[in-house]
Amino acid sequence: MSNSTSRRVTLAQVAERAGVSTMTASYTYSRPERVSAASREKVLAAAKALGYAGPDPSARSLRRGQAGALGVVLGEHLTYAFDDPQATAFLAGVAEVCAEQGQAMSILPVVDATADVARISAAAVDGYVVWTTEDGAPVLQAAITTGRPVVVHGGPAAEGARVVGIDNRAAARAIGRVVFADARVPAVLSFPLTGAREAAVVAGPEPHDVTFPVTRERLLGFGDAARDLGVDWADVLVGACSTNDAREAQTMAEELVARARRVDALATMSDELASGALRALGAAGLQAPSQVAVTGWDDAEVSRALGITTVAQSMREQGAACAHQVLSGTTVDFSDQWQIIERASTH
């Protein structure tokens, strides 16, 4: 067989063998209705004989000026993202829209700052969906610099990128009101404040220094709620966990309680953190909610199982909205698409 030695079969070869022009062969694949049945058959027969699998995707992309793929950048943790139910729900939403629109979903590895930037500018995609990152993240800037449409979920805001997500500050204030109701010593269990991800307990951290926009907004909202209560933010202890992990949250909650014995309300940034906090309280012999009220965030499985008051939002819908926005320019406002779900962990 001659095709086993030739490196690659081209459309032109197929056309020649079929006895038609290259364009007829091309149309056979891209617009079959423009080609007579006779020619089409000849072309397909020639293709089969030669082992031609269809137009080369890269060549087609170059010529058409579009890649047929949506790029997804998962912030800092490529592989861990698959362990995070929130992230996977978001991806499922993106995937759904890609499927509808016949686009591939191209997930870009994020590992090392400089390599990441290079890969983002070198990816053959028509636009980017970026999963929450830090202020000034080089990967976001790289996506914007490509000149293709970019949507960031959660933030940060940046010129050239649209942000999709709920109003975290408003939601935090609302759930803060629930958890801090009648509290005297409110406290917070938070995601990391900066990319350094150091775990620490600090009193009233300066929001300006918090580089993760989602975390910043939520802290601001909890601060609003504390202020509503007459408590100075500077007096509110915030335990920053380095990851979204129940065990670490437990340790951190223990430290919080040790530092402020009379803590009577604990707002956390995820149901996972809240579940760890509940364990710490239990170990310290404290009852929730009678002695300490606790809230989570996300309305995850665990919040239902443990009866944790939480903020519900649909990551899947937000993922779908991000994809739609990049692919078709459709705009959806999610700012008030959240809801407080009260359960047994608060009064």
Place this chain on the structure above:
Amino acid sequence: MSNSTSRRVTLAQVAERAGVSTMTASYTYSRPERVSAASREKVLAAAKALGYAGPDPSARSLRRGQAGALGVVLGEHLTYAFDDPQATAFLAGVAEVCAEQGQAMSILPVVDATADVARISAAAVDGYVVWTTEDGAPVLQAAITTGRPVVVHGGPAAEGARVVGIDNRAAARAIGRVVFADARVPAVLSFPLTGAREAAVVAGPEPHDVTFPVTRERLLGFGDAARDLGVDWADVLVGACSTNDAREAQTMAEELVARARRVDALATMSDELASGALRALGAAGLQAPSQVAVTGWDDAEVSRALGITTVAQSMREQGAACAHQVLSGTTVDFSDQWQIIERASTH
């Protein structure tokens, strides 16, 4: 600014503005060390001034003959795959390797048979990892037809594609020995037998008619174990669930028990199914394992929580191995990379 009106900046324009040849500009991006520092600076300055974000990915792919992306085909359920912990663990493994090798991971939507085939041949990727499918799945054939390397996880075997996965028959036989030990009326709770996914209870289904290779192998292994016990496969009731869902498993297990009152051992194909079965047994007033022994598969969270005897295998490692195989041709044999974990649900 002239660059706001021009549609796209090319390397040639950058070169012209920098006062160097196109090739010097090209090398500045692909092999910076081959260009003098002076030229490099001029090129980068010109690029910045013009808003040039680097070489066009499609053009580069065309010229280089490689796409820089690994294609992943998720079988029948694109969006549901993100809900399945086994699938996400597998994807995490694939992602890990893609990150290492600087490749993008391009997930292809699978929705509609004919469109899927078209998209697979049209995707700009260097090879495919296909997640378990049915015998003769058109998507697998489409991947193979592209002429690029293809690895299928789980199966089916096909010429031109390598299969990665454990020896499901051997593992099923091994766990079958544990669950069926001393049993008189063994039964099975299975994944769907064919793409039609109909839920039904059948006695000793003909393995030949089972079109999902993983399911078929496991049924064969359970059959081996029954035979080891002196029980005829034709007498073994198999409840096929249409999805991997605990609630459906509960219903199906109830039906099984109704059909064969004295069932005393139930081998299932996932921990999820096993957990549903346990609920059904509890509702029927049957004790596990004293009255009915039960096993799952996967060593998932729920199997630890409920004490279900199960088969452990690392989906993450298998995902990584699939990616390595496609990207670098490395072969790893997983056939005996499984382990029985005995817990309270069996004697």
Place this chain on the structure above:
DNA sequence: CTGTTAGCGCGTTCAC
């Protein structure tokens, strides 16, 4: 309905 012309943007030649 089909063929011709002319590139898409880049990188591999091979010279200098």
Place this chain on the structure above:
DNA sequence: GTGAACGCGCTAACAG
């Protein structure tokens, strides 16, 4: 270390 030509494989635009 740099420059000039050519073509990767395909398709938009226009004839015919």
